[in-house]
Amino acid sequence: GESASKTPEVSSANEGSENVVSGGDERSDWPDKFIFGLLPTEDQAELAKRYDPLVEYLEEYFGMDVELYNVANYTALIEAMANGHIHGSTFGPFSYLLAHERANGEAFAIPIRQEGGTLDDIFYYAQMITLEEHGINSLKDIKGNSLAYADPASASGHLFPKAMLINELGLTMDNVDDFPSDVIFSGSHEASLYSVLNGDVKTAGVCSTCIERVFDRVKDHKNFDQLKVFHESAPIPGGPYVIQGDLPQSFKDKVKQAFLDMKDHEQGKKFLEENDYLGGYAEVGHEVYNVVQETAEALGLSPEDLLN
Amino acid sequence: MYAELMRRKKILFKNQLFIWAIIIAMIVWGWTGTNFNLSFLYKGTTNMAVFIFTDLLPPDISAIGSYIQPALQTIYMSFVGMVFSVVLSIFFGFMAAKNTTLHPLVALVSRSIVAFIRATPALILAIILVVAFGLGTLSGTLALGISGVGILGKAFPDVLEEIDQGQVDAVRATGASWFQVMGQGVWPQFKTGFVAWSLYKMDLNIREAAVLGLIGAGGIGYTLQGHINLFQYNKASVGIAMIFFLILIVEFTTAKVRERLL
Amino acid sequence: MSDIVLQTNSLGMTFPDGTRALNNINLTIRKGELVSIIGPSGAGKSTFMRSINLLNKPTEGTIMFEGEEVCKAKGKKLRLIRRQIGMVFQHFNLIKRSPTYQNVLHGRLGYMSSFKGGLGRFSEEDTRQALNILRRVGLEEQAFKRADELSGGQQQRVGIARAIAQSPSLLLADEPIASLDPSSSENVMNYLKTVCEEDGLTSIVNLHQVDFAKKFANRIIGIKAGEVIFDGSPKELTDGIINYLYYNK
Amino acid sequence: MSDIVLQTNSLGMTFPDGTRALNNINLTIRKGELVSIIGPSGAGKSTFMRSINLLNKPTEGTIMFEGEEVCKAKGKKLRLIRRQIGMVFQHFNLIKRSPTYQNVLHGRLGYMSSFKGGLGRFSEEDTRQALNILRRVGLEEQAFKRADELSGGQQQRVGIARAIAQSPSLLLADEPIASLDPSSSENVMNYLKTVCEEDGLTSIVNLHQVDFAKKFANRIIGIKAGEVIFDGSPKELTDGIINYLYYNK
Amino acid sequence: MNQLINKKKQTTNQMIVWLLFVFFIFSLLQVGILDERIFQAFSRVEGLLLGMFPPVVNEPIDLAGAAIESLQIAIMGTLWGIIFSIALAMFAAKNLTPHISISYALKAFGAFVRAVPALIWALLFIIAIGLGPTPGILALAINSIGMLIKVYSEAIEEMDTGLIDALRATGASKFQIVMQGIIPSIMSIFISWSIFRFDINIRYSAVLGVVGAGGIGWELVRASRIAAYDQVLGITLVIFGMILLAELLTRFLKERADLATAKAME
Ligand SMILES: Nc1ncnc2c1ncn2[C@@H]1O[C@H](COP(=O)(O)OP(=O)(O)OP(=O)(O)O)[C@@H](O)[C@H]1O
Ligand SMILES: Nc1ncnc2c1ncn2[C@@H]1O[C@H](COP(=O)(O)OP(=O)(O)OP(=O)(O)O)[C@@H](O)[C@H]1O
Ligand SMILES: [Mg+2]
Numbered sequence A: 001g002e003s004a005s006k007t008p009e010v011s012s013a014n015e016g017s018e019n020v021v022s023g024g025d026e027r028s029d030w031p032d033k034f035i036f037g038l039l040p041t042e043d044q045a046e047l048a049k050r051y052d053p054l055v056e057y058l059e060e061y062f063g064m065d066v067e068l069y070n071v072a073n074y075t076a077l078i079e080a081m082a083n084g085h086i087h088g089s090t091f092g093p094f095s096y097l098l099a100h101e102r103a104n105g106e107a108f109a110i111p112i113r114q115e116g117g118t119l120d121d122i123f124y125y126a127q128m129i130t131l132e133e134h135g136i137n138s139l140k141d142i143k144g145n146s147l148a149y150a151d152p153a154s155a156s157g158h159l160f161p162k163a164m165l166i167n168e169l170g171l172t173m174d175n176v177d178d179f180p181s182d183v184i185f186s187g188s189h190e191a192s193l194y195s196v197l198n199g200d201v202k203t204a205g206v207c208s209t210c211i212e213r214v215f216d217r218v219k220d221h222k223n224f225d226q227l228k229v230f231h232e233s234a235p236i237p238g239g240p241y242v243i244q245g246d247l248p249q250s251f252k253d254k255v256k257q258a259f260l261d262m263k264d265h266e267q268g269k270k271f272l273e274e275n276d277y278l279g280g281y282a283e284v285g286h287e288v289y290n291v292v293q294e295t296a297e298a299l300g301l302s303p304e305d306l307l308n
Numbered sequence B: 001m002y003a004e005l006m007r008r009k010k011i012l013f014k015n016q017l018f019i020w021a022i023i024i025a026m027i028v029w030g031w032t033g034t035n036f037n038l039s040f041l042y043k044g045t046t047n048m049a050v051f052i053f054t055d056l057l058p059p060d061i062s063a064i065g066s067y068i069q070p071a072l073q074t075i076y077m078s079f080v081g082m083v084f085s086v087v088l089s090i091f092f093g094f095m096a097a098k099n100t101t102l103h104p105l106v107a108l109v110s111r112s113i114v115a116f117i118r119a120t121p122a123l124i125l126a127i128i129l130v131v132a133f134g135l136g137t138l139s140g141t142l143a144l145g146i147s148g149v150g151i152l153g154k155a156f157p158d159v160l161e162e163i164d165q166g167q168v169d170a171v172r173a174t175g176a177s178w179f180q181v182m183g184q185g186v187w188p189q190f191k192t193g194f195v196a197w198s199l200y201k202m203d204l205n206i207r208e209a210a211v212l213g214l215i216g217a218g219g220i221g222y223t224l225q226g227h228i229n230l231f232q233y234n235k236a237s238v239g240i241a242m243i244f245f246l247i248l249i250v251e252f253t254t255a256k257v258r259e260r261l262l
Numbered sequence C, D: 001m002s003d004i005v006l007q008t009n010s011l012g013m014t015f016p017d018g019t020r021a022l023n024n025i026n027l028t029i030r031k032g033e034l035v036s037i038i039g040p041s042g043a044g045k046s047t048f049m050r051s052i053n054l055l056n057k058p059t060e061g062t063i064m065f066e067g068e069e070v071c072k073a074k075g076k077k078l079r080l081i082r083r084q085i086g087m088v089f090q091h092f093n094l095i096k097r098s099p100t101y102q103n104v105l106h107g108r109l110g111y112m113s114s115f116k117g118g119l120g121r122f123s124e125e126d127t128r129q130a131l132n133i134l135r136r137v138g139l140e141e142q143a144f145k146r147a148d149e150l151s152g153g154q155q156q157r158v159g160i161a162r163a164i165a166q167s168p169s170l171l172l173a174d175e176p177i178a179s180l181d182p183s184s185s186e187n188v189m190n191y192l193k194t195v196c197e198e199d200g201l202t203s204i205v206n207l208h209q210v211d212f213a214k215k216f217a218n219r220i221i222g223i224k225a226g227e228v229i230f231d232g233s234p235k236e237l238t239d240g241i242i243n244y245l246y247y248n249k
Numbered sequence E: 001m002n003q004l005i006n007k008k009k010q011t012t013n014q015m016i017v018w019l020l021f022v023f024f025i026f027s028l029l030q031v032g033i034l035d036e037r038i039f040q041a042f043s044r045v046e047g048l049l050l051g052m053f054p055p056v057v058n059e060p061i062d063l064a065g066a067a068i069e070s071l072q073i074a075i076m077g078t079l080w081g082i083i084f085s086i087a088l089a090m091f092a093a094k095n096l097t098p099h100i101s102i103s104y105a106l107k108a109f110g111a112f113v114r115a116v117p118a119l120i121w122a123l124l125f126i127i128a129i130g131l132g133p134t135p136g137i138l139a140l141a142i143n144s145i146g147m148l149i150k151v152y153s154e155a156i157e158e159m160d161t162g163l164i165d166a167l168r169a170t171g172a173s174k175f176q177i178v179m180q181g182i183i184p185s186i187m188s189i190f191i192s193w194s195i196f197r198f199d200i201n202i203r204y205s206a207v208l209g210v211v212g213a214g215g216i217g218w219e220l221v222r223a224s225r226i227a228a229y230d231q232v233l234g235i236t237l238v239i240f241g242m243i244l245l246a247e248l249l250t251r252f253l254k255e256r257a258d259l260a261t262a263k264a265m266e
C-alpha cells in the first residue's frame, strides 16, 4: 500500500478540509491530521506541565485535528517519523542529527526560556566535574583517572565530553578510551554526579542544566563543597522542534509559523507560561546544528563509531 | 434430580455470568479506550518487512567482538544475582504461601513487601544502588538480585499453594516440625517449580538492560540497547542472536533438570 | 491394660459445606487394644481418624490423648502428640517423587532435630530400621524405587511402614489392607496384632472386611451416618447388627 | 457368547527402570465374560489392564480388540477403541475440582463432538443417564459435591460410574471394590454381573477378594510375577492353587 | 543394582552441585561483591532516601488519566497474550503435544520472543502502525506470550498424569481432555499466572515508554528527568496501588466463584 513508501501520510488529505479554513487549494496535499511527538530532552529543565493547551492552540490555528504523543524513547520517534507516522517532534541536539539523517527531519523552532530572550539563550554546556582533592585541573589530568559518561547516546553526557578529549588533547577514537584509567557509563547525569561526590569515580562529563537541578538534594553531601567544574564545552544548542522534510512546503511553513506566533495568542501564551518558555519560540534552521554535526564529523564521530 | 441439577447449574451460571460480565466490561473498556485495531497491522506489514530485511538483516558479524565481554559479565552477574534472589525469595515465598506460612499475618506482610519491590521502578532501584554501592557490576548484581525478589517472591508462593496437601498432611502427622514438613513433604513437590522459576529468573537477568544500564553495569542487554539507540540494527541483530543462544542454553538446562525431578 | 489412651467427648464435625460427618462421638480406648471401626462408605470413619490428630479440626467436643487435650495443643506440643500417633492414610499420601525408603524414614522425623530432619540427614540406625520394616512388609526389592512407580498394594504397604517406623503409641490405620491381596493382608494384620500384644501399642483400624475385623480385633466399633451404633467385642457383633449397619437405610 | 473380544499375543512389558512387569501373556476373552484377575500385590495386574488400552505401551507382543490391532492404532482410531473400553482406575483418577456428576459425564466425551464435549455441553439425555448411574451406585446425595470432598469409597464409586457411563463393550475394572464396604461391594459386583449378562458387556476385574471373584466371575485368571499361572472357571480354582498364588514364594 | 544406579546418579548430582558452587564463587569474585562499599552503603544512601520523602503526587487528575491509560493498555496486552499462550501452550506441553518436535519448536519460539528486546518489538509495531496505544499493546502481548507459553506449558507438564490417563481412557479428544480435565485441574494456577502477567504488564506499560499517548510510564520518565524523586516515589505508589487493586479484584471474583460453587455443590 501507500504506506510502504517512507513518506508521510499525505493520503486523502483533500477530503473535507477545504471548507474549514480559506485557501483550501494549497491545503489539498496536507495531511488530514497533524501528529506530533514529544520526547523529554536533557536540556528541558521543566517538563512538568501538560500539553493540552498546546493542542488546543494548534487545532485552533490550523483548523485541523492535532494529536500529541509522549514517547520516552527517541529511537521509536525517529522510526515513526521515518515511516510517516508522525509529522513533527521534539528532539535532543544529537538525536536531531539522527532524525535528520534517518527520517529527513528539519529543525524549525526552539523554545526560549528567558522573557525577551534570543537565539543566544538556547545554549547549554557539557561540563567535566571532579572533586578538589583529586587535584584535577584540566582535561589532560584525566589521564590515569576514572571517567564516567552518562549514556552512550547522550550529547552532553558522552558525545561532547569525548569530542573535547579528542579535539583538545589530540587523541583519536582508538585511544580516547585508554586515556582515562577506566570508562564507565553511569546511565544518567545524576548517577554520574553522585559517583563523583562519593569518590567512586574521579571525573565525569555531565550537562550543566541537568546537575544544577539536583544541587538542592546534594548540597548537604559532605563532599559538595569540593565539587568543581574543571572544563566546559563550547555552547551546545538545545533540542529543536523538528518537522518531517518531505511534507509540502506550505504545510511546513504553517507549522513553523504556528510556533513562532504562539506568544501572541491567548491559548499559546498559557502553554508557554505553564512550561516556563517565557521567551516563546525562535526560528532555527539546520545550520544551528551544523556546529554539532561538523564537530562530530570532523572528529570522525559518525553514529556507528561512537559506541565502539 | 435432574431439575435439582439444573437449579444448581443456574446458580453457577449466574455467577459465571457476573464474572464474565466484569471481565468483558473491562475488555470493552480497554478496547475502546485504546482504539485497538488490528487492521493497521495488515497495512503495515510491508513497512515491517522492509525494516526486518534491510535494517535488521543481514547481521553484522563483526559486531560479535563488542558483545563478548558484556556477555561474560552478564553471565557472572546473572548467576550471582539469581542465587541472591532465590535465597531471599525462598524465605519470602514460604512465608507468603497460605499452606506454608507461620501465620496469616506474616503471609500478608511478605506478599506486600514483594509487591512493593515489584512496583519499584528500575530507575529508583538504580539510583539508590548507585549511591549506596557505586557504579558497576556490584550494584548491577544487587539490582538483579532485588528485582528478582519481586518476581520469584510472587512465583514461589503461587507454586507452593498448588501442591498436594495430602502428602504434606502425611508428613505433618508424623509429628514433624515446620522445617521438617517443608524439607520432606513440601520440597519434593516444590522443587520442579523452584528450578523452573529460578532459571527463568536467570533468563530474565541475561536479557536485562534497563536497571543494568542505569547503573553502569553494562551487560549484553545494555550493549544491545545501545546499538538500537544508534540505529545500528544489523549489529543489534547479532546481540539478539547471542541472547537467544544463551536463553536456549538456560531453557535446555531447565528442561533437563525438570525431567530429572518430575 | 486399663490405662486410657484416647478419650473423645461428644465429638462432632460439620464440614464447611454443611455435611455433618460426625455426631456426638464418645469413645474410650485403652492401652493395647486393637480396635476396628467398621461402617458403610461415607459413614465418617476417615473423618474420625483425621480428627484425632487434628488434620481435620473437629467443630465440637474434646479429644484427650494420654491425658493431653489434643484440640488445644499447638506448636511443639501438637508435634509431640502427633509423633505418638502413627497414621496410615486411605489414599496413602506418599511423597510421590521421593524414593520408597525415604518415605518410610519420614516416620522418624518427629525424633530428630528439626534441621537434620528437614535436610533428610537420617541416622544410620534409623535407615537400617526403615529398611527392616520394608522387609517386614515384603518390599525389600522396591526400597529404592520412586513411590509413584509402585503398584497400589506396594504403596499401601509403604504407608503402613511409615506409620510403624514412627514407633507410635497409638496407630490410626485407615483401611490399611484395602489394596492388599489376602496373604499380604493377613501378614499386615498379624503384624499389627503382635505389636499390640507385645509392645502395648494401641491400634484403631478402619476396615471394610468384617471377617478380618472379627478375626483380629479385640473390639469393634460400628459407625453409621456419623454416629456410633455398635461398640463391643467381635463376638457381640451379630449378623443382625451387621445387616443393620450396612444394609438398612 | 463366542465372539472374541480381546486377544493378547505374547504380551510383555518392561519398565524403563528394568522392572519386568508382564511376561508372555496369551489370553483370549470372549463376549459377555466376566473375568476376574487375581494375584499378589505387584504381580502385574494393573499393568496388564493399562496395556490393553495403551495407557502403558507394552514393550512386546500384540493386542487385538474386536479385530483391531490396538498397539498400532493412533489418533482417531485409538480414540474410538478407547471409547469402547471403559476403565475403572485403582487410584480413581477423578478430576478432583470438578463436581461428581461432571466426572461421570466425562464417560460420554468419546461420543460427542470435540467442541461440545470440550465446553461441557452435555445433552439432557446424557445428564439424566449420568445421574441415574450415580443413583445406581448409591451416590445421589453426593452428585453435586466436588470429587475431592468425597470419602474414599464414594470416590471409587464415581470412578465406576464414569466407566459405565461410557457404555463400553469391554470394561476394565482395577480393584473396583477395594475401598467399598461389603454391601456396596456386592451392589457394584451384582450390577456388573447383570450388565454382562443382559447387555453382553465384557468385564475384566482385578480383585483381591477371592470370595468375590469366585462368587461373581465366570472365569478367573491368576497372575503371579507377570505370568499367567491359572486360567479357568471358579470351580477349578482350588485352595492349592490359591495357596501357590499368594503364599508360595 | 538399583542401588548402584542410585549411587551413580547421586555422585553426578553432587559433582554438578560442586561445579555450580565453584562457578558461583568465581562469579562472586568477578562481580566484586567483596567490597568495602557494602559496609558504608547505608550512610551513603541516607540523604537520597530522605529526598524521596514525603512522596508527592502532583496533578493527581492528570496522573489518574495516565494510570487509566496504562491500565487499559495492560488489559488489552494481557488479553491477547493469554489467548495466544493458552492455545500454544497446549501444543508446547510435552504430555499433550502431538509430536515432541512441536513442543521443542514452540519452546524455542518462546525463547526467541524473549530474546528480542521489547524495544525492537515496539519499534516493529510502530513502524507498521505508527504511534499510539496499539503498538504498545502488541509489544506487551508478544512479551506476555514469551513468558506465558513457558509458564503454562510447565504447569500442564506437572499435572497428575492419572487424570489425563482417565480421560484418555474414555476416548476423549485432545480438546476435550484439555477443557474437561486440564483446565479445571490447573485453573487456579492458570489464573494466578495470568494475574501475575497482568501485574507485570501494568508495570511494563509503565517502563516501555513507547506505549503512546502518555501512560503512567511517561509520567515516571518525566519526573525522573527533572530528578524529582519525591514525585517518582509518588508515582511508584500509584503503580503499587494499581497492582494491589488488580489483585484485590481477582481475589474478590475468585471468592465469589468459590462461594457460588460451594452453594451449587452443598
Ligand atoms: N472436605 C469435605 N467437605 C465436605 N464433605 C466431606 C469432606 N470430606 C468428607 N466429606 C463427607 O463426609 C462424609 C464422611 O466422610 P468420610 O471420608 O469420613 O467417610 P468414610 O467413612 O471414611 O467412608 P469410606 O469408607 O468411603 O472411606 C462423607 O459423606 C463425605 O462425603
Ligand atoms: N512406572 C513404573 N516404573 C517401574 N516399575 C513399575 C512402574 N509401575 C509399576 N511398576 C512395577 O511393576 C510391578 C507390577 O505393578 P502393578 O501395578 O501391575 O501390580 P499390581 O498387580 O497391580 O499390584 P497391586 O495389587 O498392588 O495393585 C510392580 O513390581 C511395580 O513395582
Ligand atoms: Mg474413608
Ligand SMILES: [Mg+2]
Residues within 6 Å of the ligand: C151, C152, C153, D045, D046, D047, D090, D174
Ligand atoms: Mg494394581
